[in-house]
Amino acid sequence: MSTSPEKLIQQAQEKSKPVTGFFWKIISSPEDQYEEAIDLYIQAAKIYRLGSGSSKQDYSKAAFCYIQAADVCLDLLQNFNEAAVNFIEGYKLYKMDQEFSSAIEALKKGIECFTVKMGQFRRAANYQFELGEVLELQLQDYKEAAKVYKMAGDWYLQDNALQLSNKCYLKYADLLSLQSKGNQDLFDAIKTYQTLIENNLAKNTNTWSLKDYYLKIGLLQLLLTDNVAAERTLNEAKQKLSDDKDCKEFQLLAKLIECYQEQDLDLMSQTLMQFDKFQKLDNWKTTILLKIKESMIGNDEDDLL
Structure with a gap:
């Protein structure tokens, strides 16, 4: 199989097309096909991440591939855990390339998988706190960061993680008072x-x-x-x-x-x-x-x- 990430992405796009027609459904398992597409996207991501042959190291392109893999997991396989993991990988790579808006979008999708799709609020709380840090430190969006920290604190508190919830609530109170728009x-x-x-x-x-x-x-x-x-x-x-x-x-x-x-x-x-x-x-x-x-x-x- 070609090691060109562009070729791998092209193959992944073909594999991720919904299977149609009775004959094709008999001779081919849609789930297996979608799993192949995910593997191809991740292979391409790893090449971009490390740089190989004629392909230069490119964190943003690697992140894009992980996001595509996550979308297949989410939309075609309903595999919420794997989707969340791939969204988080995409977030990390976008962050490494300082594409913070794209990083935030990927992280929010991962958090949504953990919370809305799986109900794993304690697991999501760690990433919710990270989201607050990116909003606060990188984008200086203090108002939104305060909201995010408070929600992370609520999720930690639900799991009786008092020390972690206190850390979040303190960040919330500090930012809220610094950026106060009224009494x-x-x-x-x-x-x-x-x-x-x-x-x-x-x-x-x-x-x-x-x-x-x-x-x-x-x-x-x-x-x-x-x-x-x-x-x-x-x-x-x-x-x-x-x-x-x-x-x-x-x-x-x-x-x-x-x-x-x-x-x-x-x-x-x-x-x-x-x-x-x-x-x-x-x-x-x-x-x-x-x-x-x-x-x-x-x-x-x-x-x-």
């Missing part, structure tokens, strides 16, 4: 952080991260101009985490609440500079703090009118 997004993010705290306290897991969750809630409440709620959060944090009541996170939140109450921008800047010397402010906190500062500047301007 409701901030309320939803706060609710998610609160759920993370409750889940971890109940299981006594990840207690080291709870200080950060409480700080994030307090900062979002200040962004919502509710310093009273932020004070309640701080008091609850000190009560629930009594061993850490004097931690730098709680000291920072207390000082920021004071700055907000006094509308003291200079004190706020000094407080953040002092904190940053000992514990670097991450991107999330820096972004939210800038928004809080902008709201305080806006309040100052309103007072002058």
Whole structure:
């Protein structure tokens, strides 16, 4: 058989045509023919993937072949597991070639096979998280990435994979609050952080991260101009985490609440500079703090009118 990937694809296309006519159905098994087509597509994919003879290494063409194989599995054989596996292979190869839109399309089809066709949500959750990462890191589609992470968290939680679901929900809350289009997004993010705290306290897991969750809630409440709620959060944090009541996170939140109450921008800047010397402010906190500062500047301007 020819090792030319183009010839293999041509043969696969012929083999993947639906068998018609009573005579041909007697002498030929449609399933065997479709399986041959899948094998031919995968052979062509491997040649493109590795490069062989006159064929240069080409991840995108290899990915295309896997997608074609997946379509035959899905549409002609109803073999959902094999279809999903081939869609995932196509996704990986498109991603290697930085064709992220095509990679996402292939990955979504694979996830659909796992969930809609087979009901394997736990298996799909791993790829759903990967989908969120591609949307977030490669396409900077933060709104869609947040939705994807939340769904992955739901699927993990259904399987009692608490640590993995927490990881997804944290990504969801972080992106939702950073890209908030209104107060409701901030309320939803706060609710998610609160759920993370409750889940971890109940299981006594990840207690080291709870200080950060409480700080994030307090900062979002200040962004919502509710310093009273932020004070309640701080008091609850000190009560629930009594061993850490004097931690730098709680000291920072207390000082920021004071700055907000006094509308003291200079004190706020000094407080953040002092904190940053000992514990670097991450991107999330820096972004939210800038928004809080902008709201305080806006309040100052309103007072002058």
